[in-house]
Amino acid sequence: xxKEKTAIRKSVVLLSYLCAVVVAxxxxxxxxTQVVLSGLAELGVQIGWQDRLVATGRDIAxxxxxxxxxIAIGLAAGFLVMGLLRRFTGLPATIVYPAxxxxxxxxxxxxxxxxFNVSLIASTRGMWGFLGQCxxxxxxxLVFASGCQRAVKAG
Numbered sequence: 001x002x003k004e005k006t007a008i009r010k011s012v013v014l015l016s017y018l019c020a021v022v023v024a025x026x027x028x029x030x031x032x033t034q035v036v037l038s039g040l041a042e043l044g045v046q047i048g049w050q051d052r053l054v055a056t057g058r059d060i061a062x063x064x065x066x067x068x069x070x071i072a073i074g075l076a077a078g079f080l081v082m083g084l085l086r087r088f089t090g091l092p093a094t095i096v097y098p099a100x101x102x103x104x105x106x107x108x109x110x111x112x113x114x115x116f117n118v119s120l121i122a123s124t125r126g127m128w129g130f131l132g133q134c135x136x137x138x139x140x141x142l143v144f145a146s147g148c149q150r151a152v153k154a155g
Contacts, residue, residue, distance in 0.1 A: 009151045016147020017079065021072045024101065024140035026060065028071060028121075031132035033059040035123035067121065070108050075140055078104030093145035101141030105134050 033056045037047050047055075082100030086093065109130070112120050123129030 012147055012151035016144050016151070017076070019147065020079075020101070020140040020144040021068075021075055023143050024075060024136045025064070025068045025071050027136035027139055028067065028133055029060045029063050030056055031136060032063070032121055032123040032129065035126065035129040035132060039126070070112070071140075074104040074108040075101060075137070075144075078107075078137075079141075079144055093148045094142070096141075097145040097148065098138045098141030101137035101139070101144070102134050103137075105137035109133060 034052070037052055037055060041047050078100035079097060082096045082103075085091065086096045109119075109121065109124055119125045121129075121133065124133055
């Protein structure tokens, strides 16, 4: 019976991580697209809602292989480190994992610049785009924390 509870708990945590990655990626993609399009609109380019929707869909598809992978790896590392911190400090999941999501974004966005010598995520060149990406990390951490709390209840 104990092995079943452990398996259920691990499954819930894994599912929570996957949901967190999906939420983070979708939020990141939508925020990125809208920040870039807003910059174009400030230059006088007329962008309708249909164009915004089409651009958002294309960015989600186009960013998925690269940026989606970076987000998945970054969040995995961030959540693992913060999980260890939580184990030693007893801090609540609702504080630790959202902070881990934001820190993961800060780290991988900062790391991509020197590696590629350009900000690959154009929206992060400005303050609002950068903050928007960090909000996606925060949201991912909240999703993961919620799932971890459910895993504890399940076990």
